[in-house]
Amino acid sequence: MRLIVLGSGAGGGIPQWNANNAGSSRAFRGERASPRRTQASIAVSANGTDWLLVNASPDLRQQIIATRALHPQGSARRHSPIKAVVLTGADIDQIAGLLTMRERQAFALHATARVHETLRANAVFNVLADDVVARHAIAVGTPFSPLPGLAVTARTVPGKVALYLEKTDEPGLGSAPEDTIALTIEEPATGRRVLFAPSCARIDDAVRGLADGADVMLFDGTLFTDDEMIASGEGAKTSRRMGHAPVTGDGGSLDAFQGVANRRKLYIHINNTNPMAATDSAEHARVRAAGWEIAEDGMEIVL
Ligand code: MLT
Ligand code: MN
Numbered sequence: 001m002r003l004i005v006l007g008s009g010a011g012g013g014i015p016q017w018n019a020n021n022a023g024s025s026r027a028f029r030g031e032r033a034s035p036r037r038t039q040a041s042i043a044v045s046a047n048g049t050d051w052l053l054v055n056a057s058p059d060l061r062q063q064i065i066a067t068r069a070l071h072p073q074g075s076a077r078r079h080s081p082i083k084a085v086v087l088t089g090a091d092i093d094q095i096a097g098l099l100t101m102r103e104r105q106a107f108a109l110h111a112t113a114r115v116h117e118t119l120r121a122n123a124v125f126n127v128l129a130d131d132v133v134a135r136h137a138i139a140v141g142t143p144f145s146p147l148p149g150l151a152v153t154a155r156t157v158p159g160k161v162a163l164y165l166e167k168t169d170e171p172g173l174g175s176a177p178e179d180t181i182a183l184t185i186e187e188p189a190t191g192r193r194v195l196f197a198p199s200c201a202r203i204d205d206a207v208r209g210l211a212d213g214a215d216v217m218l219f220d221g222t223l224f225t226d227d228e229m230i231a232s233g234e235g236a237k238t239s240r241r242m243g244h245a246p247v248t249g250d251g252g253s254l255d256a257f258q259g260v261a262n263r264r265k266l267y268i269h270i271n272n273t274n275p276m277a278a279t280d281s282a283e284h285a286r287v288r289a290a291g292w293e294i295a296e297d298g299m300e301i302v303l
Contacts, residue, residue, distance in 0.1 A: 001150070001187040001303040002045050003194060003216065006053075006063035008295040009037030010222045010271040011093040013059060021232060024272045033280040035296055038063055039093040040198045040269040042218065043070060043082070046149025046187050053085045054183065054196055060097030066298060080105050084146035086138070087111040088154075088181050089199060090118040090162040095125075102127040110136045110146055112154070112178040118165065140178060143186075151188055154181040155210055158202035160243040180243065182210060192303040194218065198269040201243045203256035211260045215303050218295060219253060220244050221267025224274045224283055226252075232273050244269075247276065247287065254290050268295040 007013070014037040015024035026034030038059035045051045051070060057063065064070045064082075072079040084107055087094055098119070101107065109128065111119070116135055119125040138144065143153045159180020160166070160173050167174030182197035195214040199222075200207060211217050222244035229235030229242075239246040246252050247267070257265065267287065270276070276283040276294060287294060 001185075001190065001192050001194070002048055002069075003301040003303065004043045004067055004069065005218075005268065005295045005297060005299040005301075006041040006043055006067060007038035007057050007059055008268050008270055008297050008299075009039050010269045011039060011091060012272060013037055013039050014270070014272040014277060016272045019234075019272045021234065021273055023274065023277050026278065027272070034278045037270060037277065038297055041097070042196060042268075043067065044150065044185055044194070045069070046147065046189070049073075049081065050083045050147050051081045052147050052150060052152075052185075053082050054185075055088055055094040055198070056085055056097030056101065057093050058096035060100040063297075078103075078105060080107070082107055084108040084110065086146055086152060086183060087115050088183060088196070089159070089179060090115045090165065091199075092162075092164070095119065098125060098128060104129065104132050106132050106134075108134045108136060108146060110138050110144065110152075112140065112181065113137045114176055114178050118162070138181070140181065149187060149189060151186045153184045153186075155184065155206075156180065157182045157197060157200045157207055157210075158204065159199050160201065182207070184210065184214070187303070190303070194303070199243050200245055201240055203245055203251065203253055208257065208260055211257060211262060214262050216264045216266070216301055217257075217262045218266050218268045219257075221247055221253070221270045221274065221276070221294065223247070223271055224276055225249055228271075228273050234273060247274075254287065254292070264293060264301070265291060266293045266295045270294065
């Protein structure tokens with residue numbers, strides 16, 4: 001199985017168009033220690049020819065251009081190696097790239113019923129015509145095969161409904177359990193297993209169980225501390241309120257996964273306020289010393 005990190009940044013990316021903080025400014029200037037990060041997405045393939053796209057970020061076009069394996073191949077006038085897309089939620093950084101995938105190219109689109117409803121409710125997504133793009137509802141807990149050689153299982157994890165669908169007068173913001181899913185992506189032929197969880201608000205025993213034994217885990221690394229947005233004056237919400245467990249502090253992912261065995265643990269979906277994004281930071285060193293890696297755009301993992 002091959003996995004390519006197309007984007008390692010959180011919503012907005014690094015740099016983010018209107019962010020003037022240290023992380024963003026350094027990335028705007030092109031400093032090597034502050035690598036640019038497009039919005040979180042991965043591509044996975046069992047045969048190296050047909051690719052599964054996991055989340056369609058607003059940066060998809062740029063990500064495809066940067067990734068040779070995703071360029072059109074062969075002599076047909078229209079072609080894409082991307083044969084299937086799986087969405088883990090309906091946030092803008094998870095779905096906006098679907099609009100890049102217009103032009104009547106066939107692929108299979110897998111998402112929970114709730115996410116499909118959201119896409120149906122937004123007429124702009126009808127550019128993905130039903131006679132070309134097959135929409136499949138994901139049944140949580142039931143493995144499905146979006147491509148030959150890959151088995152995907154979705155599991156609900158603590159989280160919330162997409163930001164623009166929040167109902168602030170309802171309990172839980174109007175969220176349903178299906179609104180945030182993590183994916184186990186397995187290659188049955190080799191037994192290799194990836195856990196992809198770019199959003200997870202709390203790490204409980206069930207989440208630890210999903211991570212346990214995964215060869216590679218790609219986990220929510222949005223914010224370093226719970227009050228990061230508040231302390232920097234860039235937002236009013238805690239990390240948990242945004243649906244993301246912080247990396248450090250009480251219940252932080254760095255501690256919560258201690259003792260869980262993985263060959264590789266990587267943070268993905270990293271926000272421009274997160275100091276660990278800069279490779280010369282103390283926070284970066286701390287995370288690396290704890291056995292974690294920080295995903296970067298273009299990183300390829302062969303399992
Ligand atoms: C998130 O992960 O919290 C969302 O991507 C936020 C957003 O849509 O900006
Ligand atoms: Mn996001």
